[in-house]
Amino acid sequence: xxxxxxxxxxxxxxxxxxxAIHPLDGVEEVELDLSLNRxxxxxxxxxxxxxxxSRAAMDGYALIAEDTFQAGKFSPVSLECTDVIHAGQVPxxxxxxxxxxxxxxxxxxxEGADSVIKVExxxxxxxxxxxxxxxxxxxxxxKQGEDVKSGATxxxxxxxxxxxxxxxxxxxxxxRVKVFARxxxxxxxxxxxxxxxGSKIKEGQVFDINSHTLYSIxxxxxxxxxxxxxxxxxxxxxxxxxxxxxxxxxxxxxxGGSSAGDRDVLEDVVADLGEVIFHGVQIKPGKPTIFGRxxxxxxxxxxxxxxxxxTNGYIFLVDAVRKMxxxxxxxxxxxxxxxxxxxTAQLGRHMFLTVVIRDGQAFPVFKxxxxxxxxxxxxxxxxxxxxxxxxxxxxxxxxxxxQ
Amino acid sequence: xxxxxxxxxxxxxxxxxxxAIHPLDGVEEVELDLSLNRxxxxxxxxxxxxxxxSRAAMDGYALIAEDTFQAGKFSPVSLECTDVIHAGQVPxxxxxxxxxxxxxxxxxxxEGADSVIKVExxxxxxxxxxxxxxxxxxxxxxKQGEDVKSGATxxxxxxxxxxxxxxxxxxxxxxRVKVFARxxxxxxxxxxxxxxxGSKIKEGQVFDINSHTLYSIxxxxxxxxxxxxxxxxxxxxxxxxxxxxxxxxxxxxxxGGSSAGDRDVLEDVVADLGEVIFHGVQIKPGKPTIFGRxxxxxxxxxxxxxxxxxTNGYIFLVDAVRKMxxxxxxxxxxxxxxxxxxxTAQLGRHMFLTVVIRDGQAFPVFKxxxxxxxxxxxxxxxxxxxxxxxxxxxxxxxxxxxQ
Numbered sequence: 187x188x189x190x191x192x193x194x195x196x197x198x199x200x201x202x203x204x205x206a207i208h209p210l211d212g213v214e215e216v217e218l219d220l221s222l223n224r225x226x227x228x229x230x231x232x233x234x235x236x237x238x239x240s241r242a243a244m245d246g247y248a249l250i251a252e253d254t255f256q257a258g259k260f261s262p263v264s265l266e267c268t269d270v271i272h273a274g275q276v277p278x279x280x281x282x283x284x285x286x287x288x289x290x291x292x293x294x295x296x297e298g299a300d301s302v303i304k305v306e307x308x309x310x311x312x313x314x315x316x317x318x319x320x321x322x323x324x325x326x327x328x329k330q331g332e333d334v335k336s337g338a339t340x341x342x343x344x345x346x347x348x349x350x351x352x353x354x355x356x357x358x359x360x361x362r363v364k365v366f367a368r369x370x371x372x373x374x375x376x377x378x379x380x381x382x383x384g385s386k387i388k389e390g391q392v393f394d395i396n397s398h399t400l401y402s403i404x405x406x407x408x409x410x411x412x413x414x415x416x417x418x419x420x421x422x423x424x425x426x427x428x429x430x431x432x433x434x435x436x437x438x439x440x441x442g443g444s445s446a447g448d449r450d451v452l453e454d455v456v457a458d459l460g461e462v463i464f465h466g467v468q469i470k471p472g473k474p475t476i477f478g479r480x481x482x483x484x485x486x487x488x489x490x491x492x493x494x495x496x497t498n499g500y501i502f503l504v505d506a507v508r509k510m511x512x513x514x515x516x517x518x519x520x521x522x523x524x525x526x527x528x529x530t531a532q533l534g535r536h537m538f539l540t541v542v543i544r545d546g547q548a549f550p551v552f553k554x555x556x557x558x559x560x561x562x563x564x565x566x567x568x569x570x571x572x573x574x575x576x577x578x579x580x581x582x583x584x585x586x587x588x589q
Numbered sequence: 590x591x592x593x594x595x596x597x598x599x600x601x602x603x604x605x606x607x608x609a610i611h612p613l614d615g616v617e618e619v620e621l622d623l624s625l626n627r628x629x630x631x632x633x634x635x636x637x638x639x640x641x642x643s644r645a646a647m648d649g650y651a652l653i654a655e656d657t658f659q660a661g662k663f664s665p666v667s668l669e670c671t672d673v674i675h676a677g678q679v680p681x682x683x684x685x686x687x688x689x690x691x692x693x694x695x696x697x698x699x700e701g702a703d704s705v706i707k708v709e710x711x712x713x714x715x716x717x718x719x720x721x722x723x724x725x726x727x728x729x730x731x732k733q734g735e736d737v738k739s740g741a742t743x744x745x746x747x748x749x750x751x752x753x754x755x756x757x758x759x760x761x762x763x764x765r766v767k768v769f770a771r772x773x774x775x776x777x778x779x780x781x782x783x784x785x786x787g788s789k790i791k792e793g794q795v796f797d798i799n800s801h802t803l804y805s806i807x808x809x810x811x812x813x814x815x816x817x818x819x820x821x822x823x824x825x826x827x828x829x830x831x832x833x834x835x836x837x838x839x840x841x842x843x844x845g846g847s848s849a850g851d852r853d854v855l856e857d858v859v860a861d862l863g864e865v866i867f868h869g870v871q872i873k874p875g876k877p878t879i880f881g882r883x884x885x886x887x888x889x890x891x892x893x894x895x896x897x898x899x900t901n902g903y904i905f906l907v908d909a910v911r912k913m914x915x916x917x918x919x920x921x922x923x924x925x926x927x928x929x930x931x932x933t934a935q936l937g938r939h940m941f942l943t944v945v946i947r948d949g950q951a952f953p954v955f956k957x958x959x960x961x962x963x964x965x966x967x968x969x970x971x972x973x974x975x976x977x978x979x980x981x982x983x984x985x986x987x988x989x990x991x992q
Contacts, residue, residue, distance in 0.1 A: 218786060218801055219801060219804050222809060236961050239792065245848050273780055273781055273851075274780065274793055274794060275781070275793055276792050290848040291848040291893075292782055292795070293848075294793045333961050334961055340962070341965050348992060349802050349991070350965070350967055351964065352804075353798045353799070353802035353961075354961050354964045356786050356796055356798040357796055357798045357961040358961075359788070360786060360787075361787030378676055383763060384763075385762070387637065387641060389679050389697070390642065390676075390677055391641070392640065393762045395757075398621055398759040399755060401625075402622070402755045406625060419676075445676060445693040445694035446648045447648065490695065492756055496753055496756060514992075519922075558760040558761075559736055561753040561757045587920070588752070589751060589917075
């Protein structure tokens with residue numbers, strides 16, 4: 187006798203997944219340019235001042251501000267220009283009272299000088315430079331260390347590396363950086379009727395769709411997915427593959443078994459090797475979703491139907507793996523548009539419907555859980571809460587865009 | 590004598606970039622799992638019906654609907670169950686009048702049968718199956734080809750491959766797929782003061798920041814960036830490297846030269862080898878941006894200052910390379926929050942300010958164009974149009990989130 191199986195709500199299911207998932211601690215060192223969209227695993231301390239030396243912020247002349255204090259529009263001060271400093275050069279001479287040195291933006295400020303006058307505000311006559319107004323000390327000078335002091339922490343463990351932060355790492359000369367390792371997620375397709383893509387399909391078989399949908403969702407959410415060869419739905423095969431996979435995976439996602447019998451076999455195997463945390467959620471599609479734990483390794487048993495598996499990926503997997511990977515929550519683009527067609531829903535089930543947006547209206551492309559066209563044509567999905575049984579044409583819906 | 594240089598508006602600059610940029614035609618074939626986030630370069634036609642055979646949509650019994658027409662709640666019809674079909678199996682026997690075959694979800698419908706009754710709606714006594722209500726023909730059957738007919742176009746050239754579409758390709762068994770090639774963008778850092786990350790910095794030098802910021806922006810917008818070794822700012826070096834790079838790049842992005850002199854050299858070299866389309870835009874930071882064309886290869890001369898180069902990357906580069914790559918427009922997350930601090934802007938310049946969001950308010954982190962902390966800490970950026978010179982504390986601003 188099997189006990190009565192009661193479904194749990196989407197909220198309860200999400201809560202249980204969240205409780206069972208923990209950020210991973212693995213760390214690896216990667217090249218700077220490969221650190222994009224990774225999560226920093228170290229506090230990054232600057233080994234140098236930035237700027238590393240006081241430098242000109244403008245093209246002009248390095249001088250001593252006090253020499254300009256008497257300058258006026260009709261009574262210019264004249265300074266003698268004694269040298270030129272290009273960016274990258276070390277100044278050869280110092281600036282003395284009554285003198286100045288021509289300097290390029292970014293070039294090192296010569297000794298003696300405390301400010302830079304913009305070239306536009308001067309006139310040049312031979313080696314004489316005329317200055318028509320006073321400057322304050324430090325004018326147009328970026329002082330050594332004014333942005334970052336040597337020893338200061340520039341970025342912190344847990345920072346998400348967007349392009350601007352990769353640039354900040356470059357600024358302090360980092361060629362390699364420690365980031366949190368990506369979760370290794372083993373995707374295990376099951377089912378005797380499933381054949382790998384590229385193979386010659388036999389009568390009674392279908393191609394393995396879910397492994398590739400799941401691979402894609404995992405890859406774009408910071409994981410290192412591995413697709414396992416297809417496994418039979420029997421207890422022996424499932425037990426063997428799970429015992430192996432739990433040793434080298436941070437998470438396992440099973441992707442087959444549409445029939446109730448197959449689901450029960452998977453539930454039994456998970457219960458035997460670990461713990462079933464739930465089996466059955468009040469969502470449509472995706473009701474027969476299994477979630478559990480093999481030791482510390484979370485395991486999902488996704489529905490076999492391709493569209494159920496797809497929306498389930500978005501509902502459960504994205505948040506779960508991003509938490510493991512310590513990534514910020516996924517930001518979906520959500521557009522609000524009117525429905526182009528009436529939708530009848532099912533009370534008591536939280537519905538996820540793939541839709542296409544045409545002429546500013548959302549039309550369901552979901553025909554039944556198994557359909558491929560609904561996956562190929564969909565622009566995104568909408569949700570219908572469990573207490574709504576009808577959405578009229580024209581009702582405003584929020585479309586989560588696939589991107 | 591140089592002619593008077595007039596700056597152009599951001600709108601005009603964006604328009605000129607858009608006019609000079611064309612989608613690329615290069616095509617490559619990739620493995621299915623590497624096609625994620627690429628753009629399809631072929632119309633994909635299904636070589637098979639989907640479903641490939643008529644199959645059960647539920648666990649139950651395959652039967653002839655007409656046998657159930659007389660069934661009622663209190664006058665069940667009894668059929669003899671003659672066999673079992675699991676998913677992946679080819680049926681061994683056919684269904685005859687008065688008989689049925691047990692069938693699993695997804696399994697091939699046996700010859701003779703035209704419908705499936707759900708197991709929940711039956712009672713089983715030995716090899717007898719009791720049925721308590723009539724079924725219509727085709728009930729719970731997914732008919733061969735009802736989703737996709739062999740020869741139908743499932744996806745079209747230009748479709749952006751999100752996980753659901755990768756799944757659709759798997760459904761028709763595609764192991765490899767033709768996608769548009771990624772734009773090869775050569776990033777050329779220039780400047781005698783610039784040293785590569787990981788090197789020992791010399792006095793008067795700074796690390797090459799911009800190459801890595803640009804690499805990141807390009808990589809996350811569908812390009813194949815290549816960072817060229819650092820090049821001197823002189824005419825001879827620039828001419829040589831551009832003559833070489835224009836032969837094997839779809840776009841060139843120069844990333845240095847903060848000083849007016851360096852910019853003029855670059856402008857001269859671009860004018861000599863091709864055409865300067867603009868030099869100088871009414872934006873802050875990023876005013877001295879150069880855009881041109883070397884034969885068919887677009888070239889950007891980005892400002893040398895790291896934050897200018899960063900915001901310029903978002904302003905010009907993202908749209909340009911996504912158009913070349915045929916990718917959909919970048920979707921930014923934009924949040925509207927009040928300013929935590931008054932900002933004085935400059936009339937006549939379209940401003941881009943990096944900001945951090947703290948306690949639901951946006952605070953500028955932009956100190957000056959050269960600062961690294963502003964890059965490390967920024968959550969995103971705001972724009973201030975050229976006809977606004979003051980934004981009060983509390984004014985609502987739209988923050989484009991770095992992601």
